[in-house]
Amino acid sequence: DIKIKTLENLASYIGAEIKAEPLEETDIAALWATSEGRRRVLEYSADRCRLVMEAFEEFIEYGCQLSNLVCIPLDHVCAAAVGFRVESYLMKCSRLFGELIPKRVEKPYRPYAGAIVLNPKPGLHENIAVLDFRSMYPNIMMKYNVSPDTYVEPGVEIDPEDVYVAPEVGHRFLKKPDGFYREALRRLLEARAEVRQRLEGLSPESAEYRVLDARQKAIKVVTNAVYGYAGWIGARWYRRPIAEATTAWGRETLRKTIEYARSIGLDIIYGDTDSIFVRYNEDKVEKLIRYVAEHEGLEIKPDAIYVRILFTEAKKRYAGILSDGRIDIVGLEAVRGDWCEAARRIQREVVKIILETGSPDKAVEKARGLIAEVKAGKVPLRELVIWKAITRPIEEYKVRAPHVEAAKRLIKMGWEVGPGDKVGFMIVKGSGKLYDRVRPYQFVKREDVDYSYYVENQVMPAVLRVLRVFDYDRESLETVRQRGQMRLF
Incomplete structure (x- = not known):
């Protein structure tokens, strides 16, 4: 949930108060020269x-439970890939269920x-239930007994009454x-149900709620990853048909649910994987819940009801406001780690105004002022840092990407930079290609920053991602003109 791993972002996530005056890293050397500076x-x-x-006190209970669940040491469990968490959990279960652990054999x-x-209906919508x-x-895996040891190989003769057959792909399971998977998943689902029960009655604003919620999400990630794990080429229990069959049954379930929802008059705004967004009607929603339980043997329920929700034209990118004022943002630049904080902050402000007031016009007026501040250099330098991860050894990069060039400069100065590290860089004034104007953020002075670059390539695209839905363009953010109130879809 924390896209850029800084102590400030972590503190915000757990609800801790930052009491000291923030300092720019580049100013510390100068501050150290005076007694007042050293005090700061x-x-x-x-x-x-x-x-x-x-942060440690908030994490330790959750970390210990996750470590205990998957049998990975506490100092490794958070950094471990999801596939390894699943595999470690299955290895733990194999001993309980008398299952032999296969050798790891990678396959193509x-x-x-x-x-x-589904493609979303772009625009602003009211009273939408997820x-x-x-x-x-x-x-689905438990319902159809999907497991490596129940999979029936093609060509094996067996009574059709003794197997489940996956739609589209035709894979069979006893x-x-x-x-093995049915037993292992049952244990996970029971653990998550226990945690969710503890969440009842807690305020969503409390630190305890957020930590417990993170814990059940961690269990959910491991649980939901079991089907994908079977299709991972590095898995000990590799069985591609398991992943194929599970997603095939999932697609069939969602299609049937959407068809029935439309047949009873529910307006479908969006659908994604295991959820649908509908215009809320209590009676019709209850009817849909009963249908899913009776005909699909699964449970579907309202996870959230948004007072207003904004969809862009792209899938998996939306923002909504709940009745208690909390705002959820999914997929937009505001919650992505590869955009500078100034762009993310301004987009968050635009989204907040639209969702709280229903008026894109008010958001445009606010955006113009915030963009002007960036253009004038009236933002902290730390808000202009762009972070990108190094994913392979520097010498293997063929393209002169900005973060790679920044990493090369750091290496020349004696820094150690390698795969897994995130490099923070800024764009400075000058001529030539973009990679010629990249500098590690630690060594950039305010007067050297190319603020126009940030306006044109960071802030404007982030803001227009939201406002373009309401027919605003780049020109409308640069000039003042009267526009009518946008209609709610």
Whole structure:
């Protein structure tokens, strides 16, 4: 959930208060030259130590449970890839269920069809419910006994009454006995149900709620990843038909649910994997819930009801406001780690105004002022840092990407930079290609920053991602003109 791993972002996530005055890293050397400056550095450092301790106290209970669940040491469990968490959990279960652990044998990757994602209805919508299947894929795997040890190879003769047959792909799985995955998933679902029960009655604003919610999400990630794990070429229990069959049953379930919802008059705004967004009508939603339970043997229920929700033209990019004022943002630049903070902050402000007031016009007026501040250089330097990850050894990069050039400069200065590291860089004034104007953020002075670049290539695209839905363009953000109130869809 924390896209850019900074102590400030972590503190915000857990609800910890930052008490000390923020300092720019580049100013610390100058501050150290005076007694007053050293006092500020001391307060800043002490406050950061306090935040680290508070973060540890919030994390430790969750980390210990996750470590215990998947049998990976506490100092490794958070950094471990999801596939390894699933595999470690299955290895733990194998001993309980008398299952032999296969050797790891990598195989060539072969893609398979994934989930259904509907095109959204772009614009602003009111009173929208998100109907979410509870653990759809794990429950499908349990319902149809999808498991490596129940899979029936092609060509094997067997009574059709003894197998489940996946739609589209035709893979077969024995109905009895219970498979290894069915038993392993049952344990996970029971653990998550226990955590969700503890969440009841807690305020969503409390730190305890957020930590417990993160815990059940971690269990959910492991649970939902079991089907994908079987299609991972590095998995010990590799079985591509398991992943193919599970997604095929998932697609069929979502199609049937959408067809029935439309047949009873529910307006479908969007659908993604294991959830659908509908204009809320309590009676019709209850009817849909009963249909899914009776005909599909699964549970679907309202996960959230948005007072207003904004969809862009792209899939998996939207923002909505709940009745308590909380705003959810999904997929937009505001929650992505590869955009500078200024662009993300301004987009968040635009989204907030639209969702709270229903008026894109008011958001445009606010955006113009904020864009003008960036153009005039009236933003902290830290808001202009762009972060990108190094994914392979520097010498293997053939393209002179900005973050790679920044990494090369750091290496020349004696820094160690390698795969897995995130490099922060800024764009400075000058001529030539973009990579010629990249500098590691630690060494950039305010007067050297190319603010026009940030306006044109960071802030404007982020703002227009939202406002273009309401027929605003780049010119409308640069000039003042009267526009009528936009109609709600």
